[in-house]
Amino acid sequence: MSRQALYRAYRPRSFAEVVGQSRVVLTLREAVRQGRLTHAYLFSGPRGTGKTSIARILAKAVNCENLSPSGDPCLQCASCVALERGNHLDVIEIDAASNRGIDEIRDLREHLGQAPVMGKQRVYIIDEVHMLTEPAFNALLKTLEEPPEHVIFVLATTESHKLPITVLSRCQRYEFQRFRVGEIQERLRQVAMQEKIQMSPEALELLAEFGDGALRDALSLLDQVSSSVGVEITRDHIEDMVGALSPGLLEEIVFALTADDLSILIRAIDRALQEGRDPRQMLRDVARELRNLVVWRQAGPDLFPSYRRDWLARLDGMVPNNILPGVWFEALDILTEGEGRLKGGFPPQLVLELALFKTRQHLLQSDSPNNRVSRADEAGIKVVQPPSSGPSPMSPEPPPVISEKFQQALDFIRRERPSTYALVKEARCRVKGQRLELCFTFPAHLDLMKSGTHHDLLERALKHIYGDEISYTLTTESNDGPTENADVTNREPVVDAVNRSDVAISAREWFGEGIRLIGFE
Known part of the structure; x- marks a missing residue:
């Protein structure tokens, strides 16, 4: 016997089981309870948000023989059981994508006069109704104007703007919203527990994010990864499945977008492609984090869940804070334009590199001194x-031997972690006796350098090259006296x-x- 997909196995069967969409559920449940039903409903909203599922629940409720006082179907009567099995004679589901012509609508109209066989109402659920042809819409319109009393239409669509206004005006409309990440995460946790699927908290969070507001898509992803992984599902499994960037690679690319050395970005892109990451997903990941960074800086951390705040704080410290929001918006436009080009048959790697290189060039040009002066001129300042x-007498250049060894240390760091290399390369290196001093321009870069991953690699590289012959300190120019x-x-x-x-x-x-x-x- 074939295994049922998770999104079908855990599809809600009553109003009480619906996740999210509280306003839609409350209104429909009350209408059923009071017997104040209309002849036509329009459910519109993004994919995977429960439009068809709630349409079936509504069909159950209006035909249930033992309706609960709250307006929920009993799920035990003959009508409810038949609808669960998909063989209810009075509930007809039509896929408008494959039955979109006028002949199908004419055939539907011929059967409207038939009285219900098993229940109280005949319910017609037309999915993707926007796919109907214009003649089919005209024929459907005549049906919606004067439907029989025992008939209820439920139209579902992801693109309500494509429906004629004459159809919209004859339906009671319900807008379905994308699910919040927390709602998807909680539902995934419940399903994983019932299915005995082991998942790390990080994997659960990432899976909920990749659902992109669609619970059905998130459940499908969970089904896919659980079928291919026999052990506990980790963040790495999710990233490999969807072709997303790992946090380390994403950090390197975001940092490289504002770093002076172009080779950092080139190497990061090459590493990502060597690991089999999807170019389209890479552009989406970078665009998402840049957008989050702008929101973080303009509105603060309150708009983000707690598990995202540490990550965004790290990104905030890596990127210059003097880039205006408008510049970021233009950079995001470049990335989304690149994603659109991937659909046009262009070589994916070329489109990816071009989009990221153009984004980097735009950010660096906007941060140049000449650009700052021109923006000041526009402001009348x-x-x-x-x-x-000039070179300070207190800051002599390192002797040749030290410089050569320090370059070896830089090469060591570059091979291990390009983002750490970019940080160290931005600092001024000086030697005072047997002490090596790295002086950073921005305090945020110093704080980032002191974090565990970057600091540990620096210490390991210096010890590998110098041994115990030299010590080092990290400082900023603000602590280094006037220059x-x-x-x-x-x-x-x-x-x-x-x-x-x-x-x-x-x-x-x-x-x-x-x-x-x-x-x-």
Whole structure:
């Protein structure tokens, strides 16, 4: 005997079993309980949100012989059992995608006059009703205008905008919403427990996210991965199944989008493709995280579940914080455009690389000093870039031997983890006696470098190359004393006052910390 798919085995059989869609369920249940049913319903919403399932529950309820006081079908009478088995004579399901012509609708109209055989009402469920032809819609419209009293139509569609307004106006409309990630996660947990499927919490969270608001899709993914994995399902199993990026690879790509070294991005893409990751899913993953990063920075962490906050905080520390939201939106547009090109038959790897390279170029150009000045000019603010600092006598260049060894350490780190290499490469390296000092421009980069993974790799690389002959410290330029020339630090008091003003503070927030105001109009 063939095994039943999970999404079919755990399809809700009564209003009480429906997950989510509380407004739809409450209204329909009350209408059934009070006997105030209409002749035509329209269920519209994304796929996998329960439109057909609730249509069947409604058909059960209106024909149930022992309806409960709450409006739920009993699931035990002859009518309920027949509908569960799919052989109820008074409930007719029609797939409009394959029965879309006027002949099928004419045939339906010829049988409308027949009285119910098993129940009280004849219920016609027309799925994907937007697929009907124009003549078929015209024929259906005449039926909806004057239906027999014993007939109820339930029309289901994912694209209600394609329905004629004349059909929409004759139906009682219900909008189905995407499921929340928490709702999908809880349902998956219940199903996994009943099916004795072992899953790690991380795998459960990821599976709920990949459901993309559709519970049916999430259950199908669970069914697929549980059939191929004989042990506990982990995050890696889910990522391999859908071709998604692992957290490490995703972190490297996001970091590489704003790193100066293009080779970091090239290597990260190559690694992902070597691991068999799907280019379309890769673009979706990157776009999703960039969108989340923008929301995180603009609205704060409250909009995200707790298990996502640590991850987004890490990304926030890796990416420059002086890129404007509008620039991010344009970058997202580049990524979505790339995903669209993948449907056009172009080589997937070429489209993926082109989309990510263009995104990186756009982000780096928007963060360049020239761009900051031009945006300041548009705002009517006069700015001047600080003069470049010459080599400080307190910061001698490392001796050749040390430099050569440090390059070996960098090569070691590059092979192990490109994102750590990018962080270390951005820092200034100096030697004071037998102490190596890495000085970071941004405090966020220093904090990221001190995190476990990056710090452990740095320590391992230095020990591998230098042994015990040298120690190291991590610092930022803000802790390293002033690096500007005297003529900059000793400007006139009025200029200093201007740079302490609210306008100056706002300008630095918008255009970066590396600018100083010499006056404003």
